[in-house]
Amino acid sequence: MKNGSFIVSTAISSLVAFGALGLASGAAVAGDSDKLKCYGVAKAGHNGCAANGHACQGQAKVDNDPAEWKYATKAECDAEGGSTTPGQTAG
Numbered sequence: 467m468k469n470g471s472f473i474v475s476t477a478i479s480s481l482v483a484f485g486a487l488g489l490a491s492g493a494a495v496a497g498d499s500d501k502l503k504c505y506g507v508a509k510a511g512h513n514g515c516a517a518n519g520h521a522c523q524g525q526a527k528v529d530n531d532p533a534e535w536k537y538a539t540k541a542e543c544d545a546e547g548g549s550t551t552p553g554q555t556a557g
Contacts, residue, residue, distance in 0.1 A: 504543035505552050508536040 503514060513526035513534040526534040532553050543550065 500539050501537040502540065502543070502550055503535040503552075504538040504546070504548040504550065505535045505554065506530055506532040507538065507543065507546040507548035508534040512536065 507530060508514070508526050509529045510526050511524050513524065513531075514536050515522060532549070535552070538546070538548065540550070
């Protein structure tokens with residue numbers, strides 16, 4: 467029974483640790499309240515997360531794909547020819 471308790475305790479500790487990591491990374495993005503998703507300006511390998519058939523950051527295959535995004539201010543997005551609407555670019 468002690469072995470089972472150890473496994474459960476370890477599993478709970480892992481969930482708490484991963485949850486804390488998730489909150490920390492979310493807080494960094496949330497702190498940039500002036501930033502939004504800007505589509506069509508990410509360079510290959512430098513996109514934000516979960517777009518265009520993948521679920522991870524840095525997996526964009528080509529530059530300026532209208533389905534890929536990165537965080538930018540509205541002014542930066544406009545200057546780079548991006549859009550705040552998925553699948554569209556300003557140009």
